[in-house]
Amino acid sequence: MTPFAAEWLDATSCWVSDSRSFGGAYFGEPRPIVGGIKSITRDAHLDNLSVAQLNAIESETGRSFTHEINIAAMCNDPYDYQLLAEIAAAIAEKYDCWIDFDWLAAASNLKFRQISWSEDEKVYRSMIGNAAMAREWICHPRFHLIK
Numbered sequence: 120m121t122p123f124a125a126e127w128l129d130a131t132s133c134w135v136s137d138s139r140s141f142g143g144a145y146f147g148e149p150r151p152i153v154g155g156i157k158s159i160t161r162d163a164h165l166d167n168l169s170v171a172q173l174n175a176i177e178s179e180t181g182r183s184f185t186h187e188i189n190i191a192a193m194c195n196d197p198y199d200y201q202l203l204a205e206i207a208a209a210i211a212e213k214y215d216c217w218i219d220f221d222w223l224a225a226a227s228n229l230k231f232r233q234i235s236w237s238e239d240e241k242v243y244r245s246m247i248g249n250a251a252m253a254r255e256w257i258c259h260p261r262f263h264l265i266k
Contacts, residue, residue, distance in 0.1 A: 121160070129223060132152065132153040132154075132193075133149065133151075133152055134149035134150065134151055134152070135149065135150055135152050135206070136148065136149040136150070136208070138202055138205045138209075141205070141206075141209035141260060142205065142206070142207075142208065142209055142212070143200045143202065143205030143208075143209070144201070145201060145205060147197055147198070150154075150192065150193075150194060150199055150202055151192070151193035151194065152190060152192055152193065152203070152206065153190070153191050153193060153218060154188065154190035154191065155188075155189055156186055156187070156188045156189075156240060157184065157186065157187045157189075158169035158186055159173065159184055159185055161185060168187065168219065169205045169236070169238055171236040171237065172189075172219075172234075172236050172238075172243065172245065174236065175200050175234040175235065175236040176219065176234055177207050177218060177229070178231075178234075179232050179234050179247065180217055180247070181219075184217075188210060188213055188216065188242040190203060190206055190207060190210070190226055191251045194201050200262075200263060201257060201262070202241075203204075204253055204256065204257045204262075204264060205253070208228060208250045208257065209250075211249060211250035211253060212231070212250040216249075216250075217248070217249055217254075218247065218248050218249070218250075218252075218253055219236055219245055219246075219247050220245070220246045220247065220248060220256075220264070221245055221246070223263075223264070229248070229255050229256055230258065231246040231248045231252055231256075232246070232247050232248065233245070233246055233249065234247055247259070
């Protein structure tokens with residue numbers, strides 16, 4: 120049993136009922152969360168980002184990343200988004216990760232970093248942040264996540 124899960128269903132999904140042990144505020148009915156971790160290799164397909172996007176993230180952060188961690192909430196209630204963000208922040212804190220918030224329109228005072236990259240003759244944008252930025256965003260009155 121890890122502090123992230125109340126009950127593991129299999130290797131990629133679990134139910135979370137209490138996020139207080141990892142700095143969150145959720146305590147209630149168990150909520151379904153899925154996810155996984157994958158080593159990054161430049162010649163392999165990445166689950167949720169392209170090599171061009173990875174290059175943009177690495178350029179912005181000045182870091183080289185070795186793994187891609189994906190998590191998702193399986194429900195659409197506001198506390199599912201809060202729980203998902205709390206888990207992302209906890210993982211980012213523990214493993215010194217950056218979080219890709221997709222095209223999130225967050226308040227400008229939160230200091231998220233915008234990245235952009237080109238592929239297939241299109242320009243894409245995304246917002247990235249570290250654990251501290253994620254925790255500030257969770258407490259913000261306009262908090263939301265992109266599903």
